[in-house]
Amino acid sequence: MAESNGGMRNVWILTVCMTGLSICYTMLVPFLPVYLLELGVEHNRVALWSGVVFSITFFVAGVMAPIWGRMADTRGKKIMAIRAGIFIGIAYILTGFVQDAWQLLATRALMGFANGFMPAAMTMVSLSVAKEKTGTALGIFQTGLIVGNVIGPSLGGLIEAAVGMRPVFFIAGIVLFIASAVVFFFVKEPKVTEEATVTTSSFREDWHFVKQRKVLTDLLWLFFIMQSAILMLQPILALYVGQLQGTMEGAALLSGMILSIGGLAGAVTTNLWAAFGQRKGYFKAVCYALCGTGLFLFLQSMPLGITWFGSLQILVGCFIVGVNPLLSAAVAHYTEPAFRGRVFGMTTTANQFGSMVGPLFASGVTTLLGIQYVFLVTGALLMFVAYQVYRRRVKSADAF
Known part of the structure; x- marks a missing residue:
């Protein structure tokens, strides 16, 4: 098949x-x-x-x-x-x-x-x-x-x-x-079985279908929150690196290197998260990934130097990379094949709006409190979201 x-x-x-x-x-x-x-x-x-x-x-x-x-x-x-x-x-x-x-x-x-x-x-x-x-x-x-x-x-x-x-x-x-x-x-169009066909015929019915399945609504919110968190951090990273080293000279290059190292660490661990989610349940894996990401971002808010920040970024990369593939796998699990394109379209909408909201929120926090508080607030938010996922989806035995 x-x-x-x-x-x-x-x-x-x-x-x-x-x-x-x-x-x-x-x-x-x-x-x-x-x-x-x-x-x-x-x-x-x-x-x-x-x-x-x-x-x-x-x-x-x-x-x-x-x-x-x-x-x-x-x-x-x-x-x-x-x-x-x-x-x-x-x-x-x-x-x-x-x-x-x-x-x-x-x-x-x-x-x-x-x-x-x-x-x-x-x-x-x-x-x-x-x-x-x-x-x-x-x-x-x-x-x-x-x-x-x-x-x-x-x-x-x-x-x-x-x-x-x-x-x-x-x-x-x-x-x-x-x-x-x-x-x-070179790509073969996957076939969808007729018995899996969904009979929605309008965008309103599509959204109603998603709203009826609370698990899909939760997943859309998780996509939005995760993308907002990522876009909160990226625009200010060079500024924070400059603040930690005491000068903006070379900050852009150094922040790029730190991001790249974190990304490479994430590339190594992506399939480990996917395998863990398949064995133990996608929401349980999401809990661990969100909690770890939030914890290490929270620790990055402590201005203890570039080495401290860069080392934690490797750990952030290892955890944050697991979230999106786990959420996508959960979407595929909970959605009939004939409806899956529409739901993935909705997850893209959640991601795009998260990309808009994240930088605006970061700008407000930076203006009011300072750059390091963006990491503190984002870390605390992700740990809170991890707790909510545990309470709503894991503790209730709805791990899959």
């Missing part, structure tokens, strides 16, 4: 393609503020424009995700992944041609509109293997994302130094076109 749906061949091909997309995204995003300066935005307005061009993609993608997810269920996951790859590639290439900030804003909005590769690919991964292997397959897929996130910023910097900033966008577009072609020629 699994092999007739593409099996692990699908999983590995989609993982490689998703790694390419992740590399393209992360090698471009760090340079957007610099690109705005190149486009003529004044220094005192770059922060404002950066926030706008970052947020517009998340907002539009969040709105469109359930629509693309529903179309993936009704028209095919493979064609939706190809559509997303091609149009995101076009958006990247257009970004390389923009002449002012407004045009950049438009291409960033187009990227958000075209989004949908990840939920379509994740749905195909979950349907390509037997149910008992779903956690492992999604763990492999998540590892590809992490590897892309680690490689992207450094690769983007090397390409920018060698050929300039605009060619980076053109290269990213070409990579997206190649990934789309690979999906077209």
Whole structure:
């Protein structure tokens, strides 16, 4: 059954393609503020424009995700992944041609509109293997994302130094076109059995279906909270590193190295979390991952130096990496195959809105209390969420 749906061949091909997309995204995003300066935005307005061009993609993608997810269920996951790859590639290439900030804003909005590769690919991964292997397959897929996130910023910097900033966008577009072609020629569309078909016919009914299943509602909230937590920390990391070492000189490079080391540690442990979730229950594993992440983030709020902070970041990486693949595996477990694209679309919406809320919350905490309190608040929040997951889903014997 699994092999007739593409099996692990699908999983590995989609993982490689998703790694390419992740590399393209992360090698471009760090340079957007610099690109705005190149486009003529004044220094005192770059922060404002950066926030706008970052947020517009998340907002539009969040709105469109359930629509693309529903179309993936009704028209095919493979064609939706190809559509997303091609149009995101076009958006990247257009970004390389923009002449002012407004045009950049438009291409960033187009990227958000075209989004949908990840939920379509994740749905195909979950349907390509037997149910008992779903956690492992999604763990492999998540590892590809992490590897892309680690490689992207450094690769983007090397390409920018060698050929300039605009060619980076053109290269990213070409990579997206190649990934789309690979999906077209080599990925097999997983088949969904008729008896698993869900009879929802409108977006309102889709949301009603999710609301009726409290476990799916809990999972959507967990996706939102987790993405908010991640995006609370990333924008301020370089500033906190600079504060810990007493100077901003070299802070960006050092923070990038710390993130990369944490990411590599996470890449090593992703499949361990997936295997643990399959054996002991996904929610139980989520509890451990959230609690560990929260504890080490809480400890990072203590300004005891770079060595202390960097060592804890390795542990953060080992724990935080387990959350998303475990949540995705739980979504696959609780959702019928014919409805899975729509639910993964909704999880993407939760992620995108979390990406919007997280930086805003971090900005408020930093302004009112200080940078280190972002780590304290985020750590305490994740430990509280871990307790709630234990109380609602593990203690009640609903571990799966």
